[in-house]
Amino acid sequence: MERYDPIKIEEKWQARWESEKPFKATEKSDAPKMFLAEMFPYPSGAGLHVGHVRNFTIVDVLSRFYAQQRLNVMRPFGYDTFGLPAENYAIKTGTSPQSATKVNIDNFRKQAKRLGYAIDWDREINTSDPAYYKWTQWCFLQLFKKGLAYQKESYQWWCPVDQTVLANEQVENGCCWRCGHEVEKKKMKQWFFKITEYADELLDEVDALDWPEKIKTMQKNWIGRSKGSIVNFAVKDTQQEIKVFTTRVDTIFGATFIVLAPEHPMISELVNDNTREKVAEYCKNAIKKSEIERQENKEKTGVFTGAYAINPLTGEEMPIWVADYVLMGYGEGAVMAVPAHDERDFDFAQKFDLKVKKVIEKPENSDDDSACYHGEGVLVNSGQFSGTASEDAREQINAWLGERGIGSPKTTYKMRDWLISRQRYWGCPIPIAYDKDGNPHAIPEDQLPVMIPEVEDYKPDNTGRSALAKCKDWLKVTIDGEEMTRETDTLDGYACSSWYLWRYASPHDDNYAWNPEAIKYWEPVDVYVGADHAVAHLLYVRFWCKFFADQGFLPFREPIKKLIYHGYINAPDGKKMSKSKGNVIDPLDVINDGYGADTLRTYEMFIGPVELDAAWDPRSVGGVYRFLNRCWSLCFADAKKAEPVQTAQARHKTIKKVTEDIYRCNFNTAVAALMEYVNELYKVGVSNDDLVALAKLLKPFAPHLASEMLEKLGADDEWPTWDDKHLVSDTVEIVVQVNGKLRAKLSVPAEDIEDEEKIKSLALENEKVKKFVSGEPKKVIFVKKAKLVNIVA
């Protein structure tokens, strides 16, 4: 007898999908559009891993589900090919990034096709294709024209191994996100995108998004808005002022000293002959210190400058110190220290024996007994403001400072501007050239793309510049008759991925980055699926969207309606899969072991709740294979027959459950419901209606097998609907509890559910129930919705 042969079935359908292109998306449709995408992969040399499969299969299940509901679905595909991993891989394998990328893309495409994804392959994009990065450069120029791409000299994170600067988002615990090496601080002139311009909008609009709360919280924390005040402190015996940022201006009477960050530009003017050397030494060491060293040593260090500021409220002198616990990048790089009500200032005051002055009385009911109370309270020792609640005092003191022109309310953000220069070869060249005086000029749009020159040796060479600097001819460019020199930095790869979702709408358009008509039809993305980049990529696309909406290029301000953020798949031992541990599961091995793509896909949907990490279990893969095998047998072997009416309830119940579960992205329970249904059909028999319904419901998960079944049955794949009338049976089961404990089950005719008195008396007459009820019950509760009677005895 013939047996379930997934390899043969899958080959047949994949060949058909390849030639017939059933997933081609066009704008010509009366049906509502549905645009789904995964976070496009970096095509590594290792090929697809099981995490990719989970990611792509979620998108595929939804794509097929909506397509079966006859929505106009677009599900494109692309490759994120620029960047360090690709360049480092090419270095390691001794090839060029160009050819390594081509090989890896071909492999990824082949493997994605082997998984049977419903992708419109005519919408394939690749960020290192000149036809693509021409438009990345165009995007850069739009930001440049509006002043949102600018250069600034400042201390930046520098990775000595990868020999490039990194954005804040790419530094994790003081280490490079790519190689894990500790990063250093280096003062350099670099390109930035002014994302802070959109800080408020990025923060305020995040709440309304249909995204996981976890991601929304991370974005809010990252933006880190805090409302406070700027206060100018006059430096004694000079005309100078030190600006500080504080969220607690109400504690200003308790501000007994000032602390500056070691990078603060005023330090050299504040020191005197006695302190100059010591302060310079301290600053030099502090600036050199790595972020990790600064974090590890929480013991406060600092040095006195010799200068004093005047507290404008008390008139008292405040010594001005320098300490590395104050960060230059936040606020004004200077703080007014209130040791009585701030733990860090308190530690510092203790160590250096500085004055502590209490100015906030904590409420009597407060259980905060820390050395320095940092909550709200009533002001004391605060002149005319004593007795005022701290919240009100902030406003009053702000007003007092404002009248005298020495302070004002101010909002600050933790988020910094996005550093986008990279001193590496394999990236999108920044379309800028410099004149003789070093001023940057845009490369005219008709000269785009600025192509990456092909070079023999593209490795970083310790010059702090990319290999583009070595291409003497390439460097020369003439703009408006003037000879200029090209920028040799390339763009952070995140720039390339900040607009690719819009390119999908018109992937081959030569006249536009994104065609306005196509954008209007397809965008924004309805469902976006990924497992990474919670703040970086997902914040950058929102930033670019708002910017390009402001320029009139996009008719929406949020690029992604719904975000699904799925968990990782770990090794069977629960640990992260990694080559070095040798515990990597190769999805292609699973397929070629004879399980096939349908089993792999369905297993990864069944593995657990979509948002949670899950451990790979090879035995459960077998369980899913057995399930598909049973589906096959019902359709192609001699299965026990049943009349449609016998199985109607199970069928409609399953249709409802699977439909609702897919809408909720509860893929694991959707598959479980299908398994339950098949178990039921094995028991009572199967009708043609059941096979058609089963195949249709199965298709998003196991499209090859389902297509094979539908072909044999002569049915289309339109998503089935359920009728509530089939969900009720002639008799209903009533649960009887005594004091909340299950004691009996009654079977009553369906129409009796309306007769509360009858059901209550049936319950009380039940022999099993009687055993637990002596005398008159205190109370009898009937819950129709739960089909339950509870007797309180």
Add this chain to the structure above:
RNA sequence: GCCCCGGUGGCGGAAUUGGUAUACGCGUUCGACUUAAAAUCGAAUGGAGAAAUCCAUAUGAGUUCAAGUCUCAUCCGGGGCACCA
């Protein structure tokens, strides 16, 4: 340290609005088929007990006719932030 989310059989996990705890899968055990094995099919499977029954959703209290679900406290695990003034 602060914020958020969890803790359910031997394992992964169900339980959607406070209403039958343990769906589905794995594993285990038994049986059928087979010379045998694999595959497949069927049955059983939270714990204790001969049974009636009792006890079980981290622990302890509480609210309720009814709690895995709500409240409080404690313990444990995971994630995020972390010298951000």
